[in-house]
Amino acid sequence: MDLLTELAILVLAAFVGFEVISKVPNTLHTPLMSATNAIHGIVLLGAILVIGPADGFLNDLLLVIAIAFGTINVVGGFLVTDRMLGMFKGRKPDPKAEEQ
Amino acid sequence: MSNEDLVTLLYIVGFALFIVGLRMVRGPRTAVRGNLIAAAGMAVALIATLLDDRIGDWVLIAIGIAIGTAVGIPAARSVKMTAMPQMVALFNGVGGGAVALISLVEFREGDDLELETLIPIVFAAIIGSISFWGSNVAFAKLQELSWAKRRFPRFTVPNIALAAVTLAIAIAIVAGADAEILFWLLLLSAGLLGVMAVLPIGGADMPVVISTLNAFTGLSAAAAGIALDNTALIVAGMLVGASGSILTKQMAEAMNRSIGNVFFGGFGGAAGAVAAGDDGADRTVRSTSAADVAIQLSYARLVVVVPGYGMAVAQAQRAVADLAAELEKRDVEVLYAIHPVAGRMPGHMNVLLAEADVPYDKLKEMDDINGEFARTDVALIIGANDVTNPAARNVPDSPIYGMPILDVDKASSVVVLKRSMASGFAGIDNPLFYDEKTAMLFGDAKASVGEITAEVQQL
Numbered sequence: 065m066d067l068l069t070e071l072a073i074l075v076l077a078a079f080v081g082f083e084v085i086s087k088v089p090n091t092l093h094t095p096l097m098s099a100t101n102a103i104h105g106i107v108l109l110g111a112i113l114v115i116g117p118a119d120g121f122l123n124d125l126l127l128v129i130a131i132a133f134g135t136i137n138v139v140g141g142f143l144v145t146d147r148m149l150g151m152f153k154g155r156k157p158d159p160k161a162e163e164q
Numbered sequence: 165m166s167n168e169d170l171v172t173l174l175y176i177v178g179f180a181l182f183i184v185g186l187r188m189v190r191g192p193r194t195a196v197r198g199n200l201i202a203a204a205g206m207a208v209a210l211i212a213t214l215l216d217d218r219i220g221d222w223v224l225i226a227i228g229i230a231i232g233t234a235v236g237i238p239a240a241r242s243v244k245m246t247a248m249p250q251m252v253a254l255f256n257g258v259g260g261g262a263v264a265l266i267s268l269v270e271f272r273e274g275d276d277l278e279l280e281t282l283i284p285i286v287f288a289a290i291i292g293s294i295s296f297w298g299s300n301v302a303f304a305k306l307q308e309l310s311w312a313k314r315r316f317p318r319f320t321v322p323n324i325a326l327a328a329v330t331l332a333i334a335i336a337i338v339a340g341a342d343a344e345i346l347f348w349l350l351l352l353s354a355g356l357l358g359v360m361a362v363l364p365i366g367g368a369d370m371p372v373v374i375s376t377l378n379a380f381t382g383l384s385a386a387a388a389g390i391a392l393d394n395t396a397l398i399v400a401g402m403l404v405g406a407s408g409s410i411l412t413k414q415m416a417e418a419m420n421r422s423i424g425n426v427f428f429g430g431f432g433g434a435a436g437a438v439a440a441g442d443d444g445a446d447r448t449v450r451s452t453s454a455a456d457v458a459i460q461l462s463y464a465r466l467v468v469v470v471p472g473y474g475m476a477v478a479q480a481q482r483a484v485a486d487l488a489a490e491l492e493k494r495d496v497e498v499l500y501a502i503h504p505v506a507g508r509m510p511g512h513m514n515v516l517l518a519e520a521d522v523p524y525d526k527l528k529e530m531d532d533i534n535g536e537f538a539r540t541d542v543a544l545i546i547g548a549n550d551v552t553n554p555a556a557r558n559v560p561d562s563p564i565y566g567m568p569i570l571d572v573d574k575a576s577s578v579v580v581l582k583r584s585m586a587s588g589f590a591g592i593d594n595p596l597f598y599d600e601k602t603a604m605l606f607g608d609a610k611a612s613v614g615e616i617t618a619e620v621q622q623l
Contacts, residue, residue, distance in 0.1 A: 065393045067280045067390070070390050070393070070398060073398050073399060073402075074390070074402050077179075077399045077401075077402035077403050077406070078402050078405065079406070080183055080403060080406070081402060081403040081404070081406025081407040081408075081409075082410055084183060084186045084190075084403070085186070085190070085407040085410045085411050085414075086410075087414075088414060089453065089456045089459055092189065092190065092191075092192065092195065092459075093375075093411060093415050094252070094371065095195060096186075096189050096407075096411060097252060097371075097378055097411055097415075098248070098252045099185070099189045099198070099199050100186065100378060100382065100408050101252055101255055101404075102199075102202065103182055103186070103202060103205075103382075103404050104256075104382045104400065104401060104404040105206065105255075105259055106209060106385055106396055106400035106401060107259055107263050107381075107384075107385045107388060108210065108232075108262065109210060109213040109394065109396055109397060110263075110388050110389070110394060110397050111262055111266050112213050113213060113216060113218060113219070113392060114273075115220070115225060116220030116221050118269055122272075123269045123272060123273065124221065124224055126265045126268060126269050127228070127265065127266070127269055128227055128228040128231075129262075129265055130228070130261075130266050131227075131228025131232065131262075132228045132231040132235070133232065133262035133265070134232065134258075134259065135228065135229045135231070135232020135233055136236040136239075136255060136258045137236075137262065138206055138232075138236075139232065139233055139236035139237055139240070140235075140236035140237070140239055140251070141240075141252075141255045142199060142203040143237065143240035143241065144240045144243065144248060144251055144252060145189075145199045146196065146199055147240070147241075147243075147245075147248075148245075148248055149189075149195045149199055150196075
């Protein structure tokens with residue numbers, strides 16, 4: 065894909081990003097940060113794409129670490145967000161016990 | 165349709181799901197589903213990638229994913245609610261680390277990389293490394309690890325020098341110095357910059373720092389996407405880069421801090437100490453919005469309304485009763501705490517609230533309600549001031565010391581509706597307003613309560 069097309073996609077994605085988070089109640093700042101955090105775990109895909117063509121022990125080792133890191137980012141990110149948002153799921157038996 | 169087209173098509177589905185998911189996380193009712201939709205988008209993008217023709221080394225991929233899952237799931241499951249911010253910092257850090265590693269391998273693999281690949285690789289390496297090391301320091305500080313708890317000075321001059329060194333190495337690499345050692349040095353100096361920039365920042369400002377680093381990781385992922393010619397990385401990375409920046413700004417505003425202040429101000433580390441001190445001049449209050457108060461109230465179990473003279477002046481009693489009715493529809497228990505001298509005459513509040521048809525058994529005298537504040541989720545103070553002033557309890561030289569007060573400071577959180585920061589009838593400052601669990605909603609009581617009710621109805 066040529067660079068200019070990629071830049072066009074980049075700029076459009078930036079505007080979408082700005083729009084999506086226009087006005088958020090403070091209460092949702094942390095869950096939203098956590099959700100976007102999970103989404104940049106997309107780098108996992110980058111590591112997976114690079115490991116096939118890469119040669120040599122060191123390169124493979126670095127990429128296995130990168131894949132593990134990316135997986136932690138994705139899996140952990142979405143799970144933690146889900147847990148944080150649990151407080152909006154409805155009334156819990158005792159939210160205070162959870163907080164302390 | 166070629167395999168490549170199929171992959172691209174699935175990527176488009178994937179990032180459409182990201183955008184829809186993120187939009188839904190903005191509202192408390194749709195947030196849980198929004199997160200699941202974004203996760204589904206990630207699954208689609210992952211499957212698409214595995215269909216790509218270039219994929220090889222399946223065993224290594226499986227090992228990496230297995231390790232990541234084995235670490236990530238238990239960590240996310242077991243972390244305490246109070247430790248969430250540092251967990252997010254850690255997850256953000258590993259994302260940045262992954263980007264830095266990918267760009268390192270890309271640099272090692274490629275001979276004579278074109279500039280349109282090389283520049284994004286270098287950019288991704290710098291930002292990824294800053295994010296990785298910065299996030300780990302943020303984690304250490306929030307976790308209160310002993311070495312990170314020390315107070316650090318601002319390393320402004322060394323940081324500028326380090327940034328200059330990083331930039332110089334980057335330029336040398338882009339100009340064609342094809343030495344691997346330079347790339348390692350680039351990662352090292354950027355990482356050091358990340359550590360030194362975050363170390364002096366105080367714990368109270370850490371959420372803003374994490375949010376900034378989160379946006380950084382997004383940007384580095386987008387840069388890696390350009391280097392790898394991968395649309396999913398570009399879109400998802402930039403989405404996070406942009407939304408993360410806006411979020412950072414909003415967070416900083418909500419905390420009454422500017423981003424520049426957080427990173428270069430030198431005030432963050434001392435914030436706790438200043439707030440604990442007794443000089444009113446430097447303390448900050450946290451102001452909030454009707455939408456936030458509405459969410460807080462709707463998800464509370466017990467809300468105690470503390471009316472005062474402000475409610476009487478604004479004739480807000482009817483609006484307050486409407487809000488309470490709306491909350492009770494949502495199974496929130498609403499009680500009223502009536503201080504003997506609230507308003508300008510004894511019984512003032514009872515009369516007003518009775519006029520608004522508030523059931524009499526909801527009105528609690530001071531002695532009856534004070535024991536309840538410990539289990540109160542939100543104390544909603546409407547135009548009351550001196551009768552809630554904890555100085556009456558613990559500041560012996562205060563003019564109102566010894567006056568019995570409503571123990572609102574024992575509630576989990578306090579929302580104060582007030583016209584301005586002007587002091588109450590006694591003309592003294594109220595430390596409650598500077599408490600970190602207190603949020604202020606400025607404005608006319610009747611208008612504010614009306615806004616909150618409208619927001620509650622929309623939830």
